[in-house]
Amino acid sequence: MKEEKERLYYVQNIPVPGTPKPAHTPSAWKETKVIGKRLPRVDAYERVSGSAVYPSDTSLPDMLYGAILRCPHAHARVLSIDTHEAERMPGVRAVITGNTSEANVDWPYLRGFKTKLFDSICRHEGEEVAAVAAETPYQAWDALKAIKVKYETLPFVVDEQKALEASAPIIHQGGNRSGETQAYERGNVEKGFAEADMVLEEAYRTESELHTPAELHGCVAKWDGDHLTVWESTQGVYAVQARVAEVLGLPLANVRVIGHYMGGGFGSKLQAGKYTIIAALLARKAGQPVKLFISREETFLCVGNRPPSNMRLKAGVKKDGTLTALDFACIGTGGAYPAGGTSLVDWQVRDLYKCPNVRTKMTDVYINAGPSRPCRAPGHPQGSWALEQMLDALAEAIKMDPVELRLKNIPTYSQAREGNPSYTTTGLKECLKEGAKAFGWEEAKRKAVEARKSGHVRRGVGMASCLWYAGGGGPPSTVIIKLFSDGSVNLNMGASDIGTGTKTVMAMVVSEELGVPIGKIRIENADTGTTQYATPSGGSKTVPTEAPAVRDAAMSVKRQLLELASKDLKVDAVGLTLEEGKVLSKDDPSKGIRIAEVSDLKRRGVIVGIGYRGPNLEGKVVNPFAAQFCEVEVNTKTGEIKILRFLSTNDSGRVMNRLTFDNQVFGGITMGIGLAMTEVRILDGNQTGKMVNRNWHDYKIPTALDVPTEVESLPIELEDPESNTTGAKGLGEPVTIPTAAAVANAVYHATGIRVTASPINPITLSQLLSQRRKEG
Numbered sequence: 005m006k007e008e009k010e011r012l013y014y015v016q017n018i019p020v021p022g023t024p025k026p027a028h029t030p031s032a033w034k035e036t037k038v039i040g041k042r043l044p045r046v047d048a049y050e051r052v053s054g055s056a057v058y059p060s061d062t063s064l065p066d067m068l069y070g071a072i073l074r075c076p077h078a079h080a081r082v083l084s085i086d087t088h089e090a091e092r093m094p095g096v097r098a099v100i101t102g103n104t105s106e107a108n109v110d111w112p113y114l115r116g117f118k119t120k121l122f123d124s125i126c127r128h129e130g131e132e133v134a135a136v137a138a139e140t141p142y143q144a145w146d147a148l149k150a151i152k153v154k155y156e157t158l159p160f161v162v163d164e165q166k167a168l169e170a171s172a173p174i175i176h177q178g179g180n181r182s183g184e185t186q187a188y189e190r191g192n193v194e195k196g197f198a199e200a201d202m203v204l205e206e207a208y209r210t211e212s213e214l215h216t217p218a219e220l221h222g223c224v225a226k227w228d229g230d231h232l233t234v235w236e237s238t239q240g241v242y243a244v245q246a247r248v249a250e251v252l253g254l255p256l257a258n259v260r261v262i263g264h265y266m267g268g269g270f271g272s273k274l275q276a277g278k279y280t281i282i283a284a285l286l287a288r289k290a291g292q293p294v295k296l297f298i299s300r301e302e303t304f305l306c307v308g309n310r311p312p313s314n315m316r317l318k319a320g321v322k323k324d325g326t327l328t329a330l331d332f333a334c335i336g337t338g339g340a341y342p343a344g345g346t347s348l349v350d351w352q353v354r355d356l357y358k359c360p361n362v363r364t365k366m367t368d369v370y371i372n373a374g375p376s377r378p379c380r381a382p383g384h385p386q387g388s389w390a391l392e393q394m395l396d397a398l399a400e401a402i403k404m405d406p407v408e409l410r411l412k413n414i415p416t417y418s419q420a421r422e423g424n425p426s427y428t429t430t431g432l433k434e435c436l437k438e439g440a441k442a443f444g445w446e447e448a449k450r451k452a453v454e455a456r457k458s459g460h461v462r463r464g465v466g467m468a469s470c471l472w473y474a475g476g477g478g479p480p481s482t483v484i485i486k487l488f489s490d491g492s493v494n495l496n497m498g499a500s501d502i503g504t505g506t507k508t509v510m511a512m513v514v515s516e517e518l519g520v521p522i523g524k525i526r527i528e529n530a531d532t533g534t535t536q537y538a539t540p541s542g543g544s545k546t547v548p549t550e551a552p553a554v555r556d557a558a559m560s561v562k563r564q565l566l567e568l569a570s571k572d573l574k575v576d577a578v579g580l581t582l583e584e585g586k587v588l589s590k591d592d593p594s595k596g597i598r599i600a601e602v603s604d605l606k607r608r609g610v611i612v613g614i615g616y617r618g619p620n621l622e623g624k625v626v627n628p629f630a631a632q633f634c635e636v637e638v639n640t641k642t643g644e645i646k647i648l649r650f651l652s653t654n655d656s657g658r659v660m661n662r663l664t665f666d667n668q669v670f671g672g673i674t675m676g677i678g679l680a681m682t683e684v685r686i687l688d689g690n691q692t693g694k695m696v697n698r699n700w701h702d703y704k705i706p707t708a709l710d711v712p713t714e715v716e717s718l719p720i721e722l723e724d725p726e727s728n729t730t731g732a733k734g735l736g737e738p739v740t741i742p743t744a745a746a747v748a749n750a751v752y753h754a755t756g757i758r759v760t761a762s763p764i765n766p767i768t769l770s771q772l773l774s775q776r777r778k779e780g
């Protein structure tokens with residue numbers, strides 16, 4: 005478990021001794037005026053009009069452009085690098101390689117593993133070899149071509165199962181196993197299988213999926229003496245600051261990281277990249293700011309992926325639907341370095357359904373491919389692909405409805421965590437019941453079967469459910485709210501809005517507490533120089549972490565404001581309330597003044613409120629739950645699959661903004677359809693070891709034609725006062741976990757063919773269909 009903790013530091017609720025406590029312990033909101041509404045984004049105009057400034061838009065005086073020379077081989081030793089010609093090219097201001105003394109720094113992976121920033125062994129295609137800064141991007145790219153590198157190519161392996169064979173090329177001293185095999189066991193699995201009426205076993209595989217956010221990875225780096233400022237497209241400015249300071253040996257205070265808007269990350273921008281360090285080193289050498297954004301092709305090779313998983317699951321069930329045993333194994337890969345290739349792949353098996361006897365075993369191996377990074381719900385969609393297809397098969401085997409089988413096995417506490425802590429709420433039952441009802445599950449199932457009698461176009465329905473290991477949020481977080489004398493508000497928060505609507509939700513929290521209109525609330529962009537400490541936005545924890553801190557700060561401002569206004573109104577502060585920019589007497593609403601008229605506020609100029617995120621309840625776990633349902637149409641002659649409709653039920657606690665909530669659902673389902681049907685990283689295992697589809701033409705992400713127009717979001721809004729002072733549990737990741745498995749189950753329902761290896765596309769499905777025809 006140690007490795008998981010290290011890798012998933014950004015999703016953990018780690019109680020930090022001595023962390024400041026919130027001053028207020030408010031009860032749950034009852035009736036809300038703003039929270040829960042369907043409100044457009046506070047920055048919608050900026051985002052859609054193009055006036056929003058993203059880090060990749062940053063332009064500074066005297067700015068140079070950086071570019072990175074990358075190894076063209078899957079595995080090679082760098083014998084020599086000749087940069088003489090490149091250094092004399094027009095516009096070139098700095099060239100660095102592994103031989104440049106200033107660039108002799110270490111780059112950290114997990115488990116304390118380090119390589120040189122420019123290592124003499126390149127263990128994957130695209131590994132960094134040298135870098136250039138020049139006056140224009142074209143000059144920089146031309147200069148890269150003038151660098152002469154002699155490589156000794158080495159044998160490679162890009163298949164994680166082959167990497168375990170005795171004859172496989174060795175990627176690191178000590179062999180191709182990345183860390184210890186992780187084993188988990190509870191109960192007695194053999195006894196559980198003996199008690200079962202039905203035991204099934206199946207192998208599953210999910211392909212590697214790439215993050216490919218719309219905004220590329222990169223930054224602008226600028227030195228001012230020994231102080232470095234970095235404008236970076238990131239999910240967490242403080243995480244980038246920490247990594248840059250560590251690698252360059254700088255005090256944290258000398259590194260300022262500025263976030264601003266950002267165009268997507270999905271986990272691939274939780275940390276600084278090698279490109280961040282390279283930009284800083286080039287800028288220092290050239291004595292000028294350097295902008296270094298990598299190309300689309302480079303993002304496919306070098307800045308992470310959802311790792312592929314090879315899974316085997318054996319499951320036992322009684323006739324009445326009681327699960328008796330689950331035995332799961334996974335071989336995965338984080339690529340060429342320790343990067344968590346199997347992190348959390350077994351978590352659904354361990355904890356989603358009530359089962360006394362569970363065993364899991366995970367083997368992470370090295371291959372010659374780019375290191376993985378956390379990708380929207382790390383490990384979960386992979387494990388879900390196996391578990392949820394198995395549940396479907398078990399249900400069929402015991403002639404029980406798939407929804408009914410899941411309802412038989414609902415947990416109330418976390419079985420896989422030590423001490424079996426209870427969930428604050430377990431909305432799984434509600435998700436399944438309400439979801440099936442709203443989808444018209446029974447009727448759609450019946451109709452699909454009835455229509456099957458004729459024609460080659462078959463309909464099918466499928467469903468899957470999930471929990472997300474994290475969510476919930478937790479300390480630390482600090483925010484500052486300033487209420488100005490005219491009644492407008494500044495919210496200072498160090499968390500990034502990664503495109504999910506964080507700023508909008510936080511403005512709504514301020515508006516709810518202070519009665520200030522949303523349009524009068526200004527939110528600072530994440531910036532280690534000016535905004536307070538926050539953990540990276542990820543793990544579906546941003547709202548549950550930051551919103552309680554914002555609420556605490558707002559309540560502090562409110563208490564101070566009512567004190568000041570009580571003098572003007574001659575009413576005790578406890579008798580006052582805030583509404584629509586006014587301080588009003590609760591007993592006599594005719595008695596009131598506008599915030600801008602509070603005389604002591606005019607004299608003071610500002611009220612400052614500081615808010616903190618308090619610790620979560622001890623011995624309780626805050627996890628979101630979900631279920632998804634879909635209907636597909638399959639052409640059994642061509643293998644074409646059309647997804648007709650999707651429905652997602654989410655128990656994520658309180659809905660803070662119904663519009664941004666629903667949009668997360670639509671985005672998550674789209675991404676899940678990608679995993680199910682279109683996305684696959686293809687590495688040439690025979691001749692080169694290179695990725696052959698590293699562009700948006702050959703690597704298919706779902707388009708508008710691949711996703712249904714009919715997608716319904718159905719929040720299951722259980723009250724959860726134990727989770728935190730807002731009752732929100734986190735949404736961004738559970739929305740994508742069960743999608744792929746639900747599609748696979750629907751395709752099975754339509755065709756009788758179980759596609760156990762992703763992606764399900766006309767090529768893979770028509771092969772399976774013709775195989776079945778041959779077998780008769």
Ligand code: MOS
Pocket residue numbers: 239269270271272274378379380381382541542543544
């Ligand atoms: Mo995410 S993988 O928590 O950004």
